[in-house]
Each structure stands twice: as C-alpha cells, then as structure tokens.
Amino acid sequence: MLIVEDEYIIANDLSIILQDAGYPVIGIANSVAKALALMAQQEPDMVLLDIYLKGKETGIDLAKQLEEINIPFIYISANDNQSVLEAVKATQPSGYIVKPFREKDVLTALEIGRYRHSHSVEQKLREEKALQIAITNALSDTGDWENRLLIITQLLQQHIPFDFLTIRHQRLGTTHNYNYYRIGFEEYQLLSLQTIQQMTNAKVDFQLLPPGKLLVNGSVRYHQEGLGTLCQQDPFIQLLVKTFRFESALMMPFSLVNGEQFIIGFLSRNSESYLARHQALLERLEQPIVLTLERVMAYEEIARLSNKLKQENSYLQEEVKTFVNFEEIIGKSESLLHVFKLVTQVAPTDTTVLVMGESGTGKELIARAIHNQSSRKEKILVKVNCATLPANLIESELFGHEKGSFTGAFEKRIGKFELAQGGTIFLDEIGELPLELQAKLLRVLQEKEIERIGGKASIKTDVRVIAATNRNLEVEVTEGRFRMDLFFRLATFPITLPPLRERPGDIVLLAHYFARKLAQKQRKSFLGFSDMALAELTSYAWPGNIRELENVIEQAIILNNGQTPLVLGRPLEKRLFAPNPTLSQPKSNWVSERPTVSVPRDLSEMKQMQQATEREYILAILNQTNGRIRGSGGAAELLNLKPTTLEYRMEKMGIRKILTVQPPDS
Ligand SMILES: Nc1ncnc2c1ncn2[C@@H]1O[C@H](COP(=O)(O)OP(=O)(O)OP(=O)(O)O)[C@@H](O)[C@H]1O
Numbered sequence: 156m157l158i159v160e161d162e163y164i165i166a167n168d169l170s171i172i173l174q175d176a177g178y179p180v181i182g183i184a185n186s187v188a189k190a191l192a193l194m195a196q197q198e199p200d201m202v203l204l205d206i207y208l209k210g211k212e213t214g215i216d217l218a219k220q221l222e223e224i225n226i227p228f229i230y231i232s233a234n235d236n237q238s239v240l241e242a243v244k245a246t247q248p249s250g251y252i253v254k255p256f257r258e259k260d261v262l263t264a265l266e267i268g269r270y271r272h273s274h275s276v277e278q279k280l281r282e283e284k285a286l287q288i289a290i291t292n293a294l295s296d297t298g299d300w301e302n303r304l305l306i307i308t309q310l311l312q313q314h315i316p317f318d319f320l321t322i323r324h325q326r327l328g329t330t331h332n333y334n335y336y337r338i339g340f341e342e343y344q345l346l347s348l349q350t351i352q353q354m355t356n357a358k359v360d361f362q363l364l365p366p367g368k369l370l371v372n373g374s375v376r377y378h379q380e381g382l383g384t385l386c387q388q389d390p391f392i393q394l395l396v397k398t399f400r401f402e403s404a405l406m407m408p409f410s411l412v413n414g415e416q417f418i419i420g421f422l423s424r425n426s427e428s429y430l431a432r433h434q435a436l437l438e439r440l441e442q443p444i445v446l447t448l449e450r451v452m453a454y455e456e457i458a459r460l461s462n463k464l465k466q467e468n469s470y471l472q473e474e475v476k477t478f479v480n481f482e483e484i485i486g487k488s489e490s491l492l493h494v495f496k497l498v499t500q501v502a503p504t505d506t507t508v509l510v511m512g513e514s515g516t517g518k519e520l521i522a523r524a525i526h527n528q529s530s531r532k533e534k535i536l537v538k539v540n541c542a543t544l545p546a547n548l549i550e551s552e553l554f555g556h557e558k559g560s561f562t563g564a565f566e567k568r569i570g571k572f573e574l575a576q577g578g579t580i581f582l583d584e585i586g587e588l589p590l591e592l593q594a595k596l597l598r599v600l601q602e603k604e605i606e607r608i609g610g611k612a613s614i615k616t617d618v619r620v621i622a623a624t625n626r627n628l629e630v631e632v633t634e635g636r637f638r639m640d641l642f643f644r645l646a647t648f649p650i651t652l653p654p655l656r657e658r659p660g661d662i663v664l665l666a667h668y669f670a671r672k673l674a675q676k677q678r679k680s681f682l683g684f685s686d687m688a689l690a691e692l693t694s695y696a697w698p699g700n701i702r703e704l705e706n707v708i709e710q711a712i713i714l715n716n717g718q719t720p721l722v723l724g725r726p727l728e729k730r731l732f733a734p735n736p737t738l739s740q741p742k743s744n745w746v747s748e749r750p751t752v753s754v755p756r757d758l759s760e761m762k763q764m765q766q767a768t769e770r771e772y773i774l775a776i777l778n779q780t781n782g783r784i785r786g787s788g789g790a791a792e793l794l795n796l797k798p799t800t801l802e803y804r805m806e807k808m809g810i811r812k813i814l815t816v817q818p819p820d821s
Pocket residue numbers: 483484485486512513514515516517518519520521583623624625701702705
C-alpha cells in the first residue's frame with residue numbers, strides 16, 4: 156500500500172491500521188512528486204489518496220496517472236465540494252473514504268475496492284481476449300480490405316476513442332490508404348484520398364509517406380507539441396489535423412517479417428484522448444495482429460502467384476516460340492543487316508522501341524530478338540495485340556481490374572503490364588489503340604505506374620515496352636488518330652523493317668529456309684525449286700511479305716511429292732514489277748499462244764490476268780511432269796483436277812505441245 160497524505164498524523168494512523176490488518180505499506184508521500192518517486196522504486200498494489208496535497212498537483216492529478224497504469228486507488232478526503240467530487244468521479248476510483256474515518260471504514264473500503272478492482276481486471280481481460288479474437292477473425296475474412304478494416308474500426312472504437320481512423324498499408328513501395336471518419340455512434344464514412352483532397356481543397360497532391368522515425372519502435376501518443384512534430388513529418392496527417400481540427404493522435408505500426416507495414420492512426424478532437432492504457436492495449440494486441448496479418452498476406456500472395464502462374468501458363472502455351480536469335484532471322488540484305496545493328500545497340504538498354512513495317516515483315520520476330528538480347532531475357536515477354544481486342548476490354552487486358560469494377564468483372568484479374576513485371580511487354584498493332592487509352596498508356600510510360608480498373612492505389616511497374624505498328628504513325632498523328640506525345644514517347648528508338656519487295660535478294664534465301672523447314676516438318680525431301688517457281692517468287696511484289704511467302708511455300712510443300720523440284724501450289728496473283736532479269740527464264744517445251752498480262756486496269760483485265768497466271772501455272776506444272784497429264788505424279792494429280800478437265804482447260808487456254816517429246820499418257 157502507498158499512502159499519499161500531507162497530514163502526518165492521519166497518514167501515520169492509516170499506516171498503523173493497514174499494517175495491523177496485514178497490508179504492508181511501502182511508504183507515505185505528502186506530495187504527488189514524492190508519491191511518483193516512491194512508486195518508481197516499488198509499484199504498490201493500491202494507493203490511498205488525499206485530494207489536497209503539498210505542492211501544486213492534487214490527488215486528482217495523480218489519480219489520472221494511476222488510471223493510465225492501471226493501479227487502483229481509494230480517495231480519503233473531507234472535501235465535499237460538488238465540482239471536486241465530479242472530477243473525482245471521472246477518475247474512476249475504487250472507493251472513497253470520508254474523513255474523519257474509523258478503522259472499520261478503512262478496512263471495509265479496502266475490501267470492496269480490492270474486490271471491485273480484481274473483478275474489473277478479470278472483466279477487462281475477458282473483453283480484451285474477445286476483442287483480439289474478433290479482430291483476427293475480421294482480418295482473416297475473405298472480403299475486400301475496406302470492409303475488413305471497417306469491422307476492425309468498429310471493434311476498436313469500443314476500447315480506444317477516435318473521431319477519425321486512418322490505416323496505411325505499405326508494401327513493395329506502394330501504399331494503400333483507408334480512412335474512416337466517424338459520423339455517428341456506430342457510423343463511419345469511408346473517405347478515399349480523392350474525397351479528402353476535395354474536402355480539404357488541397358491544391359497539391361499530398362504524399363503518403365512511410366512512417367517517420369517516431370514510429371519505428373512501436374506506438375506513440377501525440378498531444379500538443381508532439382502532434383505538431385508529427386504533422387511536420389507527415390503531410391497527410393497534417394492535412395487531416397488541420398481540416399478536422401484534431402488535437403491528439405495515437406499511432407501504431409504493425410511490421411510484418413516480409414517488410415510490409417500497417418500503420419494505424421487514431422485521431423481525436425479531444426486534446427487528452429489517448430492514455431497509457433490505450434497505448435498498452437495496442438501493444439498487447441500487436442503480436443496476435445501481426446501474426447494474423449502475416450498469415451493472411453502469405454495466403455493472398457500465394458493466391459496472387461498461383462493466379463499469375465495460371466495466366467502465365469496459358470499465355471506461354473499460346474506463345475511457345477519465344478526464343479529467337481539472329482540465326483533464325485533470315486536475310487542478308489543491307490537493310491536487314493542495318494536492322495540487326497540497331498537491335499544489338501538498343502537491346503541491352505531499357506529504352507522503349509517502336510518497330511515499324513508492313514504486315515508480315517517480321518516485327519514480332521525483331522521484338523523477340525530485342526527481348527532475348529536484353530538483361531530481361533530470363534523474364535517473360537508478354538504480347539498484347541491491340542487490334543484483336545474489343546476496345547472496351549483493352550484497358551482491363553493491359554492494366555487489370557478489381558473484382559466488381561465493371562459489369563462482368565466477376566474476378567480480380569491482373570493485367571498484361573503486371574504479368575510482364577520485370578520483363579518486356581510487346582504492344583503489337585499499337586496504331587489501333589483507342590485515343591482514350593493512348594492517354595492512359597502515356598501516363599504509364601511516364602510514371603511507370605499502373606492502376607487496375609476499380610483499384611484504389613497505383614502499382615509500380617518495371618516493364619520494358621516494345622511497340623509495333625504497320626500503320627504510318629506520323630500520318631495517324633497528323634490526322635488526329637494518334638496522340639503526338641505518345642508517338643514521340645514510343646518512338647524514342649524507332650526501327651523500320653523493309654518490305655520484302657525492297658530486298659529481293661532475301662526472297663530466295665527465305666524461300667529455301669521455309670521450304671527446308673516445312674519439308675522436314677512434313678517428313679518430305681526438298682529438291683530445290685523449279686526455275687519457274689524461282690522466277691515467280693522473285694518477280695512477285697509480296698504485299699503480305701514474309702508471312703505470305705511462308706504460306707505460299709507451305710502450300711507448295713504440301714502439294715509436292717518430295718521427288719521433284721518445288722513448284723508453287725497456286726499462282727501468285729499480282730505482279731507489281733517485272734520478272735527479275737538475273738534469274739533464268741523457265742525452259743519450256745510447252746508454250747502459250749497468248750501473251751501474259753502484268754498489271755490489271757479494270758475488272759475484265761483482272762480476270763484476264765488471273766487466267767494468264769493460271770495458264771502460266773499449268774505450263775509450269777506440265778514442264779515439271781515432262782508433259783505427263785495422267786497417272787501418279789502427272790499434272791492433273793498435282794493440280795488436283797480430273798485429267799479431262801485439265802485437257803479442256805489447256806485447250807481453252809491455247810496450251811499445246813510444240814516439241815516432239817511424246818508424253819506417255821497424253
Ligand atoms: N527474317 C525472317 N526470317 C525468318 N522468318 C521470318 C523473318 N521475318 C519474318 N519471319 C516469319 O514471318 C512470319 C511473320 O512475321 P511477324 O509475325 O514477325 O510479322 P509482323 O511484321 O509482326 O506482322 P504483323 O504486322 O501482321 O503482325 C512469322 O512466322 C515469322 O516467323
């Protein structure tokens with residue numbers, strides 16, 4: 156027992172009464188200061204307390220401190236002034252003994268006080284345990300964080316007073332912020348950062364800083380100057396304090412082993428809201444809360460990773476052909492070698508690259524070569540085709556969405572930018588991106604941050620961007636279909652792929668490369684091209700470029716029996732330039748009486764031209780089969796026609812034999 160009483164005789168009487176009854180007395184203090192000094196040496200189980208003492212401080216001042224550290228006390232006083240009694244009541248004493256007292260009065264008050272205190276301690280422990288269970292349950296819930304934290308806000312209000320609760324979750328450089336403004340007894344308004352910005356008329360973007368030095372080691376209470384210091388350190392808290400006129404705060408960090416941190420801030424308009432017992436309660440809750448958060452975050456991380464893996468897997472199934480080296484990019488023309496040089500220069504940097512060129516010129520191949528020669532090659536290369544996605548889905552495809560962010564968003568989905576984290580994103584057909592999304596993409600490129608649709612916070616990205624287009628983006632810009640700022644941003648390093656017709660030397664190389672590759676795939680031998688086929692290949696304009704060439708060769712391989720040189724499976728329809736004179740003309744013993752037509756001027760001429768190429772084609776096949784029409788390996792079989800039909804067509808086209816070689820079946 157500690158006796159705090161400035162009248163020595165009374166104090167001595169009390170001491171004797173207590174000791175006789177078996178209560179050890181640790182000391183007698185005649186002022187608050189002395190009482191605190193004695194308590195620093197030995198903590199009493201209970202304090203008997205007079206109201207007016209030596210010095211300025213009263214028993215009521217000491218009572219407030221005792222209440223904070225949870226030491227029960229009983230007043231002993233003759234003072235019956237109403238306002239003093241009110242103040243006494245507010246300190247929640249365990250009893251009150253009126254002077255002058257009898258021994259019996261003291262002992263009875265002590266008995267009752269001790270009982271009440273131990274009972275209230277037990278009650279408090281029970282309540283605290285229930286609070287802890289309710290908080291950990293709410294945290295483990297599967298709902299979104301706003302709702303989970305709202306439940307926690309309601310639970311905490313019963314134990315720690317506040318007018319505003321702000322929770323900051325810091326993770327991998329991004330910060331999520333949840334703000335609950337108390338508007339009724341059990342009513343809270345969830346305020347987004349934007350709403351706070353509007354409410355406060357904040358001109359500049361306020362920052363959500365990581366906790367200052369003050370918060371590194373556990374909870375801190377702030378009143379008056381302390382609150383001022385906190386405000387200097389933390390512009391967001393400062394904004395709240397100024398706007399809502401808060402006078403005190405209690406902040407507590409919950410630090411997880413993985414480096415994540417949740418900081419909870421209680422703010423109150425009352426200047427003395429936060430007592431040591433509030434702080435102590437938070438500290439006791441720290442361990443169970445941190446353990447629960449670690450478990451919950453680990454589960455969320457696993458769910459996120461498995462979702463990412465699932466998306467990556469299905470993506471990789473579509474996109475198995477990632478590995479591209481220059482050896483697989485065929486061509487020796489000057490213009491292609493220049494492209495290789497540019498690729499080698501830009502690949503090791505993180506620069507955004509814009510690959511331009513007609514359709515089928517190999518833009519994707521070049522994008523892959525850049526990725527594979529960069530330091531990101533071990534990471535994923537994600538392709539997005541901006542032309543094949545419906546406009547309303549591109550945003551979600553690129554940036555992802557939160558569950559319920561729009562009709563049909565049943566599940567949270569990460570976007571391709573997030574999927575490409577650490578790697579490269581290839582934005583094919585960028586010219587098709589709707590204007591509205593061009594602005595969003597520009598922001599992402601500039602700020603290196605994305606925001607999921609319906610998401611509350613931005614996510615830092617580390618993604619290299621390679622874009623490709625077969626449109627002339629400069630024309631698109633002048634005609635208002637493409638943003639100039641985005642164009643300049645993308646075209647930091649432009650690479651233009653030459654069309655195939657501008658590098659005729661590569662046609663033969665590519666044709667052989669594809670023929671060998673495709674013949675091997677179909678387990679056929681490849682005996683080279685017929686002269687006619689080569690002439691056709693090199694004199695054609697290839698509007699579909701390498702993709703078209705690959706298709707033409709594939710058809711030819713399918714039709715070829717593996718025992719004769721390759722002829723083309725179908726006539727090449729449009730000749731935009733004259734046959735290559737360096738290649739020898741087909742040696743023919745079959746001739747056509749009609750001249751071939753090269754460029755159509757109208758529909759009838761087009762028809763004529765088609766007939767002409769068909770005729771050439773039949774001639775080529777006939778030369779290849781040495782004039783044989785019927786039987787296995789004959790021209791009719793190669794052309795997939797009945798021999799009689801072929802003969803009829805030949806007659807109509809004026810194809811006739813001029814040499815004496817007699818084909819066996821004709
Ligand atoms: N130099 C090359 N060597 C070998 N194969 C090539 C070369 N260039 C392109 N290809 C092949 O040609 C096809 C078309 O190439 P790719 O898809 O890269 O063209 P693209 O310019 O991206 O076309 P689009 O604009 O239509 O998307 C692919 O099968 C690719 O492997």
